[in-house]
Amino acid sequence: MSDSTLNSELQQLLGNDRVLTDQEQLLSYSYDGTPTLNALPDVVVFPKTTEEVRQIVLLARKYHKPLVTRGSGTGLSGGSVAIQGGIVLCLTKFNQILELDRKNLTILVEPGVLTQQIADAATEIGLFYPPDPGTIKISTIGGNVANNSGGLRGLKYGVTRDYVMGLEIVLADGTITWFGNKCTKDVAGISVKDLFIGSEGILGIVTRILLTLVPKPAARETILATFDSLESAAQTVSDVIAHPVIPCTMEFLDKTTIACVEDYAKIGLPLDAEAILLIETDGHPSVILEEIAAVEEIAKRNGARKVERAKTEEERLSLAAARRSALSALARRRPTTMLEDVTVPRSELAKLVRFIQDAATRHNVQVGTFGHFGDGNVHPTFLTDERDKEELKRVHAALDEIFAYTIQLKGTITGEHGVGVAKKPYLPKQFDEGSLNLLRTVKKSLDPENILNPGKIFDVL
Ligand SMILES: Cc1cc2nc3c(=O)[nH]c(=O)nc-3n(C[C@H](O)[C@H](O)[C@H](O)COP(=O)(O)OP(=O)(O)OC[C@H]3O[C@@H](n4cnc5c(N)ncnc54)[C@H](O)[C@@H]3O)c2cc1C
Numbered sequence: 001m002s003d004s005t006l007n008s009e010l011q012q013l014l015g016n017d018r019v020l021t022d023q024e025q026l027l028s029y030s031y032d033g034t035p036t037l038n039a040l041p042d043v044v045v046f047p048k049t050t051e052e053v054r055q056i057v058l059l060a061r062k063y064h065k066p067l068v069t070r071g072s073g074t075g076l077s078g079g080s081v082a083i084q085g086g087i088v089l090c091l092t093k094f095n096q097i098l099e100l101d102r103k104n105l106t107i108l109v110e111p112g113v114l115t116q117q118i119a120d121a122a123t124e125i126g127l128f129y130p131p132d133p134g135t136i137k138i139s140t141i142g143g144n145v146a147n148n149s150g151g152l153r154g155l156k157y158g159v160t161r162d163y164v165m166g167l168e169i170v171l172a173d174g175t176i177t178w179f180g181n182k183c184t185k186d187v188a189g190i191s192v193k194d195l196f197i198g199s200e201g202i203l204g205i206v207t208r209i210l211l212t213l214v215p216k217p218a219a220r221e222t223i224l225a226t227f228d229s230l231e232s233a234a235q236t237v238s239d240v241i242a243h244p245v246i247p248c249t250m251e252f253l254d255k256t257t258i259a260c261v262e263d264y265a266k267i268g269l270p271l272d273a274e275a276i277l278l279i280e281t282d283g284h285p286s287v288i289l290e291e292i293a294a295v296e297e298i299a300k301r302n303g304a305r306k307v308e309r310a311k312t313e314e315e316r317l318s319l320a321a322a323r324r325s326a327l328s329a330l331a332r333r334r335p336t337t338m339l340e341d342v343t344v345p346r347s348e349l350a351k352l353v354r355f356i357q358d359a360a361t362r363h364n365v366q367v368g369t370f371g372h373f374g375d376g377n378v379h380p381t382f383l384t385d386e387r388d389k390e391e392l393k394r395v396h397a398a399l400d401e402i403f404a405y406t407i408q409l410k411g412t413i414t415g416e417h418g419v420g421v422a423k424k425p426y427l428p429k430q431f432d433e434g435s436l437n438l439l440r441t442v443k444k445s446l447d448p449e450n451i452l453n454p455g456k457i458f459d460v461l
Pocket of ligand 1 (some may be wrong): 078080152202207327
């Protein structure tokens, strides 16, 4: 059966305006946020209901076409790129907030709703949806669930998984399933929804999501601590948590990132510092005042050269914006920006950041590192030019060493961006053969024809 028959069946189902086949239009769906990776799909479709998704799954099976689910395409591991061609199932038009339940503190949404819309809907009724990936304004909740996305507040509030109470999933055979409910306790059956969270579109398509919301913190305090050594910044993080104070964010910027952010945002960051930490606590006003005082004292005890507290809401927001602009600021330096997200136990942070800097020097490449230090999650960001193949080779050599060292420190090759295509070669270095075989068994039992997002995370064999 030909592609044109498939396309006309898709057009019959969705109408012409929700099926793209024109090469120029397909181009926009040939990449995500991952540098040096792109592939043209055969067709892009925009369903608006679960039944339409189900029908498209059945057509993909009938025509033996790969089916690649896509949200906003902000992923950083190539998850939504159709590397084997086929149908891109773009869910951005499947985007209604279905229910806001104040009594049970839940929100039920379709997968194409933007994360920011969920945060805003919660704020409007005095509640809070904490997960806040850097792309909060443009990423979809379906993409967040499929990648189990984290963000700046992970240390205190956890990641997307911690807020998912229920999921509707369309399976590879077209079955529509629902797992979960509004109960805060539920141990009936196996927790299957957890299998789908973080499964990067290879096990099923998420078509409805029930999320829990929490009370909005009444107040926040933010400090900027400046350090002359990485070790002092890392020790401050460990000591704050051991105190114990759990800030909602503990963000780290190294010297290169500080220079780029300052050049971009001009907010007076210390250009001669080795590292800065942006630390925010939130909660009841009297509690956070005590907490922030303890954090200031710990930072000074660890040799912080300067500890400044944001005095106004404007100052607080400009510090937060500075951190959020880290990637864009670094990206201005060179044409290609390769952002990774290795993660280690917090106790190993200083070693890892030092190793990243040494690896960049050894391979004569530029790197800026920032990240969620409280979570042990750092983003070494290589500044390069993909047209310079020789330099790109050196970047990859540095990355190979960084991934190997991360695994040696008992860390993980990805804390929040997923494996997709970009980190697929490194997964067998982190997982033993028995564990990889278990992943393959799960995939084969749920998608025996390997239709859903084939070629991602691991090879099925
Ligand atoms: C500047 C920048 C900053 C970022 N900051 C963060 C950050 O702080 N924290 C973080 O965790 N990530 C971050 N990311 C990565 C990215 O934004 C997240 O992974 C986000 O959740 C992807 O959402 P999306 O809608 O763009 O999904 P896409 O990129 O379209 O898809 C991501 C994956 O999910 C699958 N998928 C999408 N929707 C569904 C669905 N409904 N059902 C099944 N599978 C689906 C796709 O097949 C793909 O594998 C950042 C990216 C950029 C470019």
